[in-house]
Amino acid sequence: MNAMTIAVAIIDDHPSITWGFERLIETETPRMRPVGSAHDLAAGRELLRRTLPDVALLDLDLDGEHGAELIAEFADTPIRFLVLTGLRDEEMHRQAMRAGARGVLGKHERPETIVRAIGRVHAGELWLDRTSTGNLVDVLRRQAQPTPDPFASLTTRERQIVAVVLEYNGVPNKKIADVLGIGENTLRNALSTIYSKTGAANRLQLFALALRHPPKP
Template sequence: MTIRVAIIDDHPSITWGFERLIATEMPRMSPVGAAHDLAGARRLLHDAHPDVALIDLDLDGASGIELISEFTDDAIRFLVLTGLRDDNARQEAVRAGARGVLSKSEQPAMIIRAIDRVHAGELWLDRARTGELVDSLRRQARTAADPFATLTPREKQIVAVALEHNGAPNKRIAEHLGIGENTLRNALSTIYSKTGASNRLQLYALALRHPMR
């Protein structure tokens, strides 16, 4: 199956370069279009329905985080490619639903690898940034009520397996549960809605603070 990739950056030269990088991986990957502002990005995501969207956080003065939050319930997996060194902005992007963050200065092979991993359902964060984000999410969860109180026993089992295999692709987690990958995605969407989490990393942080009973 071809991984369909959209590129969102306010510099046309950047989108041009990434489109050509992704095109070198055809037919395994394929660029489906580029956008340079929020309005154009919304049209692109609505019309093209990409599997993965490479997105900069600074879109000509607007925030790419707004776009990530807007499409958090869609199947699109956002991978942040940024030149910003603001760790708070990077953390906020993951809280909003981004599946990974890496620098625009990364080697092309690493960017391709990150697209592959994010498409497979994994998170793409370095160890230090993962630790910082989990600590931040744990602090936020301290004043929250039990986020797992409304889950069914089966949903709690799904959460437990997802946490045990944190970072693994959805396919592997579904195999451990004996269900299909689409069934797992639907179940996780319900779990996210009930717990207030946006992704598996946030579920992990909530479970550290509120162990399931």
């Protein structure tokens, strides 16, 4: 098996849905492989503990149980959650993102879009459509805790990185790294330091902080 294969778990309360997504992911072998499926909260928890996948496709409504509980429960693991939902309840989407989901994807999306989203989330990026991005940024901006200047402790180079990340919000890390003239690993390490200094958990929250407190050059 290719060492870079992305292991994907599918958690949805409709067996026909999980079957379909497993078949879709199998078509991406060896780049991706399904590691199992579950149809309720308890089975999903057991599946995640047993397989520790790279990416988990997770339905928010698991026969009346809230799938976001799993996102919070596994927040300290390397698992990256991609919410796969037929619900258009923006509040549930926001709850999932606050819990730590890396993106929200509609079940109606084309197969190639779903595959692309899995790859992006695995690469450490966010996956949100324009509407979800606008709504989430607005909520994060309103709910952000008052702070004098979350960017005050950043170095000049870190401020340059933040400026490019904000300018190219939503594009892959590779593009941002190319613009900065650095490698992707260097960018990831720099972003990790920036997140630690500013209190942001990801690029979306960094964007929300910048809207509330525009960083100085």
